[in-house]
Amino acid sequence: MVMRLVVMLVAAAACSSGSSSSAPPPSPAKDPGPPPALAAEPAKPATPPAPAQMTLAEAGIVPDWIDPKADPCTDFYAFACGGFTKTATIPPDRSSWGAIELVVKDSEDVLHTVLEDAAKSAPGDPGLGKLGGYYAACMDEPAIEHAGSAPVQPLLDIIAKVRDARTAAAAVVALHAETVFALFAIGPQQDFHDATQVIAGIDQAGLGLPDRKYYLEDKGTMGKTRAAYRAHVARVFQLLGQREPVAKASADEVMRVETALARLQQDEVVRRDPHMVYHRVDRAGLETKIAPSFPWGDYLAALGIPDVTAISVNDPAYYTAVAALLATEKPAALRSYLTAAVLRDQADLLGKAWVDEAFAMRKELTGEKELPPRWRRCLRRTDRDLGELLGQSYVKARFGGEAKARAADLTKTVLEAMRQELDHLPWMDDPTRAQARRKLDKMAYLVGFPDKWRTYGFEVKRGDFAGNVRAASRWELARQLAKIGKPVDRFDWGMTPPTVNAYYDPTLNELALPAGQLQPPFFGATFHPAVNFGSTGGGTIGHEMTHGFDDEGSQFDADGNLADWWSKPTKDKFAAATKCVIDQYANYEAVPKVKLDGKLTAGENIADNGGVKLAYQAYQAWRARQPTPPPHLVGGYTDDQLYFMAYAQSWCDKMTPEMLETRAHSNPHSPPMWRVNGVIVNQPGFGPAFKCAAGTPMNPGKPCSVW
Ligand SMILES: [Zn+2]
Numbered sequence: 173m174v175m176r177l178v179v180m181l182v183a184a185a186a187c188s189s190g191s192s193s194s195a196p197p198p199s200p201a202k203d204p205g206p207p208p209a210l211a212a213e214p215a216k217p218a219t220p221p222a223p224a225q226m227t228l229a230e231a232g233i234v235p236d237w238i239d240p241k242a243d244p245c246t247d248f249y250a251f252a253c254g255g256f257t258k259t260a261t262i263p264p265d266r267s268s269w270g271a272i273e274l275v276v277k278d279s280e281d282v283l284h285t286v287l288e289d290a291a292k293s294a295p296g297d298p299g300l301g302k303l304g305g306y307y308a309a310c311m312d313e314p315a316i317e318h319a320g321s322a323p324v325q326p327l328l329d330i331i332a333k334v335r336d337a338r339t340a341a342a343a344v345v346a347l348h349a350e351t352v353f354a355l356f357a358i359g360p361q362q363d364f365h366d367a368t369q370v371i372a373g374i375d376q377a378g379l380g381l382p383d384r385k386y387y388l389e390d391k392g393t394m395g396k397t398r399a400a401y402r403a404h405v406a407r408v409f410q411l412l413g414q415r416e417p418v419a420k421a422s423a424d425e426v427m428r429v430e431t432a433l434a435r436l437q438q439d440e441v442v443r444r445d446p447h448m449v450y451h452r453v454d455r456a457g458l459e460t461k462i463a464p465s466f467p468w469g470d471y472l473a474a475l476g477i478p479d480v481t482a483i484s485v486n487d488p489a490y491y492t493a494v495a496a497l498l499a500t501e502k503p504a505a506l507r508s509y510l511t512a513a514v515l516r517d518q519a520d521l522l523g524k525a526w527v528d529e530a531f532a533m534r535k536e537l538t539g540e541k542e543l544p545p546r547w548r549r550c551l552r553r554t555d556r557d558l559g560e561l562l563g564q565s566y567v568k569a570r571f572g573g574e575a576k577a578r579a580a581d582l583t584k585t586v587l588e589a590m591r592q593e594l595d596h597l598p599w600m601d602d603p604t605r606a607q608a609r610r611k612l613d614k615m616a617y618l619v620g621f622p623d624k625w626r627t628y629g630f631e632v633k634r635g636d637f638a639g640n641v642r643a644a645s646r647w648e649l650a651r652q653l654a655k656i657g658k659p660v661d662r663f664d665w666g667m668t669p670p671t672v673n674a675y676y677d678p679t680l681n682e683l684a685l686p687a688g689q690l691q692p693p694f695f696g697a698t699f700h701p702a703v704n705f706g707s708t709g710g711g712t713i714g715h716e717m718t719h720g721f722d723d724e725g726s727q728f729d730a731d732g733n734l735a736d737w738w739s740k741p742t743k744d745k746f747a748a749a750t751k752c753v754i755d756q757y758a759n760y761e762a763v764p765k766v767k768l769d770g771k772l773t774a775g776e777n778i779a780d781n782g783g784v785k786l787a788y789q790a791y792q793a794w795r796a797r798q799p800t801p802p803p804h805l806v807g808g809y810t811d812d813q814l815y816f817m818a819y820a821q822s823w824c825d826k827m828t829p830e831m832l833e834t835r836a837h838s839n840p841h842s843p844p845m846w847r848v849n850g851v852i853v854n855q856p857g858f859g860p861a862f863k864c865a866a867g868t869p870m871n872p873g874k875p876c877s878v879w
Pocket of ligand 1: 179719
């Protein structure tokens with residue numbers, strides 16, 4: 173999907189081509205008014221009072237994850253998580269194992285049972301019937317094997333017609349209508365300059381490696397990965413029936429075309445500047461100036477939006493160059509490029525040989541040793557395509573009672589701390605402060621699950637897995653594109669309820685906390701409040717809230733418009749504070765010899781640091797208000813210590829070196845260890861809490877401080 177500048181708590185699973193549509197999209201729900209703004213009402217107690225006596229485990233800290241031999245003042249991550257990282261092994265079918273994955277596994281186990289039952293019994297309930305049918309079709313490996321490569325044949329037939337620039341463009345149009353986004357992608361986008369309007373956004377896309385750098389640079393293992401990719405693409409062509417030398421030549425052509433695209437595409441650091449990715453050229457600009465040779469009228473008609481004229485592109489020059497590439501590149505090379513794009517998107521819908529080949533490339537990037545079991549892959553597909561149907565069962569099982577109200581209260585308490593912080597922030601002048609407060613007061617939040625569940629208007633057939641996925645993709649694309657020209661739906665969730673993640677959307681000035689993120693060990697109704705504040709209050713809520721004011725979010729105003737509300741002196745101080753964070757993290761290594769990109773990770777690091785600082789203040793303020801404060805000492809640790817331990821333990825995690833490196837090259841999130849220690853060294857509350865002398869590694873002095 174395109175250019176929704178949402179910032180997530182953790183790296184999401186790669187968003188495959190996304191969306192699309194055959195059945196008519198649902199009519200928009202009647203607007204029930206905006207979601208609750210954070211400023212709406214004062215917070216009630218964020219968590220129920222903790223009993224006077226509790227064990228560490230009852231408080232929500234995992235005792236076995238602590239390494240009592242590690243010195244918290246030397247390496248806090250080793251102290252809070254060493255017991256875990258020294259003993260845990262990453263399951264062979266995963267690229268990481270830790271707190272997040274434990275919650276994911278729990279949700280997978282819950283939903284596995286739901287889907288198996290639904291698949292078996294053909295339930296009367298139409299929702300369960302659809303879930304069961306979809307899942308059963310995905311699990312039906314004999315039928316999938318029997319179909320061979322037939323499911324992709326219609327897409328290959330489209331490509332076979334390419335013989336010049338005109339037919340190549342026609343193939344791109346037809347593939348996009350089937351949600352295979354070669355060269356670029358399209359979706360709805362709030363107009364950065366008028367957030368009340370939804371326009372079409374077109375963005376660069378269509379590379380097989382995770383980032384353009386992989387084609388152009390040789391850092392770390394990039395060269396090896398590039399060679400593995402070339403060999404993988406050649407094997408894909410062999411599976412399609414080409415002889416080995418021909419297949420290798422096809423793969424070389426794919427590499428040449430993708431490398432050319434990579435050169436034309438914007439770097440991820442450049443793309444953190446919203447001004448660089450918003451160009452409201454409109455249809456007239458595309459048709460008359462930027463890429464007149466591309467059939468934009470046919471394109472929009474094929475996508476079901478023939479009348480759309482309001483369009484932004486990430487970079488006009490890219491589309492001029494892509495149109496030129498279609499005209500100058502050999503048709504055979506374009507066919508190879510498009511074929512590789514189709515099979516990258518669709519291999520998992522085919523038989524074992526295709527799935528295994530796709531996995532051979534995947535494991536290069538993730539370090540996974542084995543394919544996850546079929547049921548789990550099918551469960552993830554179901555979550556992707558029918559997520560708000562499936563999510564209802566999850567909510568029933570894991571997010572009942574007062575969970576939603578409690579999480580909302582915690583959110584409000586952190587908000588109050590942020591408001592206090594804004595009032596006293598020394599580097600901010602008063603005019604800017606007034607605007608920042610306005611933005612905070614208008615910040616809205618979604619908690620747990622949607623108030624109104626999405627319905628899915630496409631047909632599911634048992635025995636036609638690929639057909640179901642394609643119908644789902646087309647339906648979702650149509651649903652997305654139908655937003656263009658309509659009022660913004662602030663209640664349309666960007667994540668499903670079981671998702672263990674969260675996000676902030678700057679164009680909506682809204683944060684979303686799915687039920688999956690509000691689970692133990694992150695959040696527990698009976699946990700010590702310091703633990704809930706440390707993990708969920710700081711690590712999640714404060715983190716997302718701070719995104720509204722990070723290097724990217726700070727460029728959008730209270731209403732989600734790209735507008736500069738900063739005075740020059742305050743902006744200069746903000747830039748200096750941001751540079752401190754950039755330089756700090758650029759010194760950290762993800763794996764030996766591969767350092768983090770301080771600029772790419774700046775927004776996430778600012779959010780981590782700000783979130784933990786804010787929620788710490790929120791906890792202090794909350795505790796001071798309690799007639800009966802929660803226990804001060806639990807298992808030998810003070811509640812201030814519990815706060816930081818809870819934050820750290822939410823990042824206890826072991827990750828394959830392959831995944832650590834892939835993320836360092838392409839992902840804005842720092843690795844778990846630096847999400848802890850990089851934050852801890854900047855926390856004014858940490859040194860006193862653990863009595864770390866000034867100058868110790870975790871209390872080094874001269875902290876970076878943005879929020
Ligand atoms: Zn984030």
